[in-house]
Amino acid sequence: MDVHVRDAVEADLPAVLEIYNQSIPGGWSTADTAPVTVAERVEWFRKFDPKRRPLWVAEVDGRIVGWIGLTSFYGGRPAYDATAEVSTYIAKDFQKKGLGGKLKRLMIAQCPRLGVTTMLSMYFDHNPATHRLNTALGFEKVGHLTEIATINGRKYGLIIAALRIPPSE
Ligand SMILES: CC(C)(COP(=O)(O)OP(=O)(O)OC[C@H]1O[C@@H](n2cnc3c(N)ncnc32)[C@H](O)[C@@H]1OP(=O)(O)O)[C@@H](O)C(=O)NCCC(=O)NCCS
Structure with missing residues (x-):
């Protein structure tokens, strides 16, 4: 599969959200319970910054088929600058x-x-794909907030996993 990865531009937002919205009905990826709209997410998009907190899209044959983004932790308080x-x-x-x-x-x-x-990486404790992937990449489980989310009337927990990455010389 020939995958082209690039920084997202605002015109990509509908495709980015279409992929995000696909994951909502399953109830195991995000705490959003209804589809989000471009208008609701423009501000979210504009906080990304290719130099510090990138949002990348992956294209196959010119179609956006996935994305990955880094967001600041805990509202972007300065002491957490090196955490995303x-x-x-x-x-x-x-x-x-x-x-x-x-x-x-x-x-x-x-x-x-x-x-x-x-x-x-914060993910529901019933999300096997993310758990498997993170474990393979060396993430360590550092927290588990049990029964913190309610989806379709059922309670689920949130796992917090961390990967330490050595700083550049
Ligand atoms: C989680 C997600 C990003 C993984 O991406 P992906 O391209 O499907 O995953 P990969 O093909 O790279 O596979 C990664 C591992 O997860 C496993 N995996 C993928 N989907 C799986 C599933 N539905 N159930 C169990 N394991 C799964 C793969 O087998 C692989 O493990 P392995 O290498 O030991 O075989 C993707 O499934 C996704 O977008 N899910 C919906 C959104 C979501 O949950 N995002 C994370 C929110 S916190």
């Missing part, structure tokens, strides 16, 4: 083809340039 939360979403028909792993590996490799020494 990662989010990865792959279009349903492109899942389980190694794309999520590829994007995460690429992002981890860029962390020294981005000034990120701790990458956090």
Whole structure:
């Protein structure tokens, strides 16, 4: 599969959100319970910064089929500058083809340039794909907030996993 990864531009936002919205009905990826709109997410998009907190899209044959982004932790308080939360979403028909792993590996490799020494991944404790992928990449479970989310009337927990990345020399 020939995958082209590039920084997202605002015109990509509908495609980015279409992929995100695909994951909502499953109830195991995000705490959003209804589809989000471009208008609701423009501000979110504008906080990304290719130099520190990138949002990348992955294209196959010119179609956006996945994305990965880093967001600041805890509202971006300065003491957490070197910590970022990662989010990865792959279009349903492109899942389980190694794309999520590829994007995460690429992002981890860029962390020294981005000034990120701790990458956090927060995911529901019933999300096996993310758990499997993170474990393979060396993330360590550092927290488990049990029964913190209610989806379709059921309680679920949130795992917090961290990957330490040595800073650049
Ligand atoms: C989680 C996600 C990003 C993984 O990306 P992907 O491209 O499908 O994953 P990969 O093909 O790189 O596979 C990574 C590992 O996860 C496993 N995996 C993928 N989907 C799985 C599933 N539905 N159930 C169990 N394991 C799964 C793969 O087998 C692989 O493990 P292995 O290398 O030991 O075989 C993708 O499934 C996705 O977008 N899911 C919906 C959104 C989501 O949950 N995002 C994370 C929010 S915190």
